[in-house]
Amino acid sequence: MEKKISRRSFLKISGTVGTGAAVGLSASTSKTKAAIRKEPKKIEKIPSTCEQCFWRCGIIATVEDGKLVNIEGNPLHPNNRGKICARGNAGVSLVYEKDRLKNPMIRVGERGSGNWKEVSWKEALDYTAEKLLAVAKKYGVESNALFSHGASGYFISDMYKFWGSPNSAAPSFAQCKGSRDVGYELTYGENLGSPERIDLSNAKVITLIGSALGENIHTGQIIDFTDGLANGAQLIAVDPRFSTAASKAKWWLPIKPGTDTALVLAWINEIINQKGYDENFVRNSTTGFSELVSHVKEFTPEWAEKITEIPASTIRETARAMMDAKPAVLVHPGRHVAWYGNDVQRARAMAILSAILGIWGQKGGYFLKSAFPASYNALNIPDAPKPKRERVDGAGYRFPFANPDEGLTQELVKATLSQQPYPIKSWMVFGQNIFNSIPNKRDTRKAIDNLDFYAVVDVRPTEPTWYADVVLPEDTYLERYDSLMTVTGWYKQYVSLRQPVVKRQHNTKPGWWIAMELGKRLGLSAYYPYNDYEDVIKYQLKDSGISFTKLKKDGVVTFPAKIYLNPGESYQFKTSDKKVHLYSKELKDLGFDPLPKYEPVNDPGKGYFRLVYGLMPVHSHGKTESNPWLNTIISEPHLWINETIGRSMGLKNDDEVIVENQDGIRSDKIKILMTPGMRPDAVFLPHGFGGNDRGLLDYTRRNVSDNNLISKYNVDPISGGTGLRVNFVRLLVDDNPLTPTVEVSMTGVSATKVSGVQQQEEQNRTFNIQPKKKESAIKEGC
């Protein structure tokens, strides 16, 4: 119609051109055929579950003649509803990433020399088992420790449990959401889970405290967040940085870092004073309100203004917005909350604020978890033995509220360093960059020297892989089965399947197989009555009413959920007295503050800035940096610094600086991004970028990792969660520290005038655009 030429005749003509134009264009014409993607013989659409981050969206992979060509969101999946983020789309490129670990390897040179030999799986596993058993024999089973992460990490942490070692830890607790979960559990008797049960799309006011939704991407949550905003929700964004969320906010509160609890306490004070709380809910469903009232009496907006540098009037105005919108007020509980080492108390303050607004089980607030209507057959395996010795990280005793299922990574590192309370002599690191997740990587590095054996299991190499005695390459999430992913706290309950969508590309193995094979070599055959994980899933589902065939075909099976309370219905909270604990006797009994207090933070001091960090939308932790499709979007981090301060130090955008922390630890050169959208007393460094990865990766990079500069950290005495935002840094150019010549507050230059610095027109306004030189691709005529 448009051009009178059908695709068939079109191809025919191109054939003619190919033969006729042999002289000038033969090369390109023959490529033309390759260009028009060859009509594949076989196109398959296979559903599975994403693991580019831990949100686990439903995906559908398109595989043409055995090659994975693209990934789309699964429209049937209630979480991501047909959408996926940049990382999910880039799963294709992960499978074919050239830097993947491809064969099992055993180290042959000195540890850290980078000399390995490739070996068979049998040899690698026999060797690993032999080393682990040697440690067990000499020091006890418990002297073998594990760091794990991700969906396949569960298999290996189960294996350590079956073996009798209690010493495993994942960063998802102490470096991420642990303190939040503890704070909410202490208040409500349960946490909000992951995915969080927050009704963003129906909220009338959304309060984000340091949650950078939009840069921190979990697809289902962004769908709801943007729907909520489109439905007219007013957004309060509390962040020292002008985040993407702040750019959509009615109120941006550029808070002084570390003072969030003071702000929340002042909100509670104001809401109580204005009688803006939900009286019914407070009366019927909470305990400790009168203690709360007297506790917050002195925490007025004026008091908070001095601490937070947020005007009292703004605190009142935002408190008013929340009171007026209640109960459709969504106070986001946060996710990575490992900030200052008193984070449980901040989470408590946020949980209390939400409680007095009566948002539990309400539309636009926190929604409810349902009971899963199906039950799975359990494998007939022995119970795991009770470990003979206490875990070394103190989870559950030294840190009474730490979750022993996840453990405390940094405490495991410390115990390995000190070899106390008993020796830790082997580490297995499973799917985790321990140098980029656990603070003070120098300790982590040193601890490795105390080990008799150190193994790494991963999909792609990271800095800690370099020191491994054995490297076991794992399948990507697109090449393997994992256990069923069952979510009961969502708009619809669902079970989501991960299944291989493409044949494995290299000599890699799935996590379940690695755990099983190692387990069998450690004498744990009784725990592995299977050879194929697909059989396990079939067996689990056999009597559940969920058809494996349907799950395999659709990727997900859903069930209805009851997420809101009926009018007048009261909720049995999972606390001792079935009520929300505004005042926590549990904390009081263990010697902690029963009501949250603001703990003052130090000022950085002249020439120094507080180092804050966060995610960029196209990267997950350290997992995606080398993915070519994502790296081309953001290949290196830019250090955000307040524009006026930066100018006063003689800097321009994209200038390179060295960042040095209070302990004299330095980064390699980092480019800067100057903006009025950054508080003057802090700098922001995106997380997830390189350390000293050497050799194993095909591209070189600089040491621009935020975690490298986080040598100091606090530990929350309640949860064991780490506080990572306690480092101060200064900027150096040519070894000279830079000092701002002005004093600046958010509202302007307050002391000395900006002297000798011109307000330059910035040439390059964009900061992440790669020099994508299209012109250079234009061929010159011959």
Added chain:
Amino acid sequence: MSKYAMVIDMDRCVACHACEVACRSHYDVPVPYYRNWVHDLRPEGVYPDIKKVSYVGLCNHCDDAPCVKACPTGATYERKDGVVVVDKDLCIGCGLCIEACPYGARYINPVIEKVDKCDFCIDRVEQGVEPACVATCIASARIFGDMDDPDSKVSQLIANGAQPNVSEKVNVGPNIYYLDSHGNFPVVQAAFPPKLPHMPTPQKMWTKVLRPLFWLAIGGTFLGQLVAFSTQLFKGESDIKE
């Protein structure tokens, strides 16, 4: 007849780049090129009036497309439904259209040595499936549809004030519209104004088209097309307006 257009809702977009990657994967776009882009601007302004803006762009499927006029072989043409496409078999990779495009929407794919750009996923659209970038957009910030249908969402959004990226100097009838209630679109327009189309000069025509074609002509099968190219060339030169 349909007339396809896209609206980018800047209020919803969170600059996640999913659209850019989905497009890369659907069309094997080699790094570092792109058919569809998100350019993030540094947050700028004076506190408290700061803007953090991203420019989401793709081919504008212009009504008065300079690329079509610049193309000497007829490879780039506009379909009746408004979609501007490149016939890869006619494209000789001369790149004249790249210089003509005010939006930087085209590149030469080095693998195939042909020009490539967004085609509104017309193969998908004809099967009733949304373009890949629209399907993946986690913020539902991309709305695709038919402007000839007054009830379509794009028609309504355009009626409600969605704006194309045009300037006083350059207006070639683009069909990507931007919806914005935070004053962010003017920032995009200031940072990424449409460029004046560079139309082929006779000299470029010689080095990039005619000389290579001369060799082709010796091959003997291109004579007819040569005539077509020359016709295009004259058309292209004469009626471009700024």
